[in-house]
Amino acid sequence: MKAFRFLHAADLHLDTPFSGMSGVPDRLRGLLRESTFAAFDQLIKVAIEEAVDFVVISGDIYDASDSSLRAQLRLREGWDKLGEHGIPVYLIRGNHDPLSSRRLRLALPGHVYEFGSQAESVTAVRRSDGEPVAVLTGVSYPTPAVHDNLALQYRREPGSALYHIGLLHGNVDGQEGHDAYAPCSLRDLQASGYDYWALGHIHKREILCESPWVVYPGNIQGRSLKETGPKGCYLVEVTENGEAELSFRRLDQVLWLESRLTIDGIATEEALKMSLEERLDELREAEPGRITLARLSFIGRGPLHGLLQSGAEVAELLQELRRKEFARFEAAGLGSSDVERLGLGEGIVWLAGFKLETRMELDREGVLAEDSFLGELFRLAKRTSAASEQVEELVDTALASLSDNRQLRRLLQGLNPEAKQELVRRAEELAASMLHEDTPLSSPSPPSLREGGGAS
Structure with missing residues (x-):
């Protein structure tokens, strides 16, 4: 096997509108909207500087199915720069840019290969000598919502010594926070015989497995507080013995x-x-x-x-x-x-x-010793917290009225014993805070209780 290198990116979401942000000046909002394009420009720059043999992009290039002409022009500009350096691109469509929404005003250049709605394979070559180095397999979403296990369509070519890369936009093992599109299991991917799974759809950078490599690079630019931390792509260097080394390349602005x-x-x-x-x-x-x-x-x-x-x-x-x-x-x-x-x-x-997430500054031992309503309340909470079955009963009874709401019911079902203990503690402090706030301003605070702050 010949050594080669490639970039793996996903979820570009070009031209994200960044709606719903209050208090942001228009000029700053303009920079935010430009940030996905700036990150894409960085992707192109890294590919050229690292002299990669090819680039793979695993879906959701656009943020919306009716991609703007501006997004298409900027995308074509980036493709042309890669073309000038002889760097091909292999891409699939995801749930945000499915084939059914094809509104392309600009044709893809010859060095950009887009996979269709059925799994197909192509051979990638090393740019320096044209030697075949990898088999790439991919499938694009035909419609925005794909609920079939697309990974079952990927199978290694019998007898092939080339490195096998699968491009897949989907949710592996039902990761929370993302739609269960193209759901599959890690076991499905491992059974395919592929060497590297270039995943997209989950915006958090994560390596699920190293043998074979199963990799989410995350999106190239964070777009909200749900997408915190550095964002970018992976440079993948494959050695002659088929071993791969991954290094993260930051792209976000x-x-x-x-x-x-x-x-x-x-x-x-x-x-x-x-x-x-x-x-x-x-x-x-x-x-x-x-x-x-x-x-x-x-x-x-x-x-x-x-x-x-x-x-x-x-x-x-x-x-x-x-x-x-x-x-x-x-x-x-x-x-x-x-x-x-x-x-x-x-x-x-x-x-x-x-x-x-602040809390009251509280002398708990002093309150427990008080002959007062608050002292009795704290003593009751202490006895309850010491018995896990009583905590379960207390919290379940208190939250029973919320179970009629489907979404709240799902959240409540996820409460573990530690979380329920925390709810009891918060209720205890809330009671102390409310009783303190009801104290007349002319009256001194109880010796065991004074205002302060803390985390919850």
């Missing part, structure tokens, strides 16, 4: 992430603001030349719990931090086409919002 900030030890609003600004500086310096969209979760216990829970002050703080960041954005003179060149020594960090 906009990073979505979740960050946490504890309020432990923070006593004033000014100190909170300073801690927030320090965290934003850290995120900015960590991703120079990128736009980071972050949701920040407040965790911990401290005197600012009540302030954060009030809502109004948090909204004002968010607005002020956004104003300052947009001023940085404006000072850089960025336009909607500048997502690849922010022109800053540091990046831009836009707060997508705050998440409040």
Whole structure:
């Protein structure tokens, strides 16, 4: 077998509209919409710089079945650049861009091969000498929803010594959070005899197996807080003995992430603001030349719990931090086409919002010793928590009225014993918080109870 290398990407979702985001200035929104194209441009750049023998793309090139002319023009521009370097592309269609939605205004160039609605195989060659190196098999979605196990159509060619690569857009072993299109099992893929499964559809980067390789590269650009972390593609280098080495190549120009900030030890609003600004500086310096969209979760216990829970002050703080960041954005003179060149020594960090997970600062032992309604409530919760069957009975009874809703019923069925214990603990603290809030302002707080903050 001859050594060769290829890029594996999936779920480009070109021209994603990024709808439903509130508080984002139009110019920044323009950069977000441009980000999928910028990531695609990076994909083309990496393929050329790494001198790969070919590129495989495992479905959902477009974000919608009625792909825009702009998306098609940008796609064709990328294909032409690869063609100039003699790099072929092999692709399949997924649920977002099925064959039934074919509205292509531009024909595919000769070096781009699109698989049809039935599994078919082609031979890929090494660019340096034209030697055959791999058999590629793929099948495109004929319609948006495919519920058949397409993996059963893939079988290794008998007697072939070439490396076998299967392109498949589907859900392996029923992964949560994605539609069960083209469902199959890992065992199905292992039984096929293929060496590498180039998967698409799941937007989280994940290697399910190394023998054979079963790989989700994830999408090339995160598009919401459901798609956090670096995004990109895999460079796959296959040696002469058929062993493969994978290396991740980052492509995203906009990073979505979740960050946490504890309020432990923070006593004033000014100190909170300073801690927030320090965290934003850290995120900015960590991703120079990128736009980071972050949701920040407040965790911990401290005197600012009540302030954060009030809502109004948090909204004002968010607005002020956004104003300052947009001023940085404006000072850089960025336009909607500048997502690849922010022109800053540091990046831009836009707060997508705050998440409040703080708790009251609570002297639990003091409350347990009190001769009060709250003390009795805590003692009851402690006795209940010590007996798992009582926790089960208490939580199931309390949540019984929610079981009429199908979606809520599914969520409740997934509660494990630890989660039910956590619900009891949260109810305990909620009761303490409500009783504390009902205390007249002129009255001193009980000695065992004062406002603070924390995570849940």
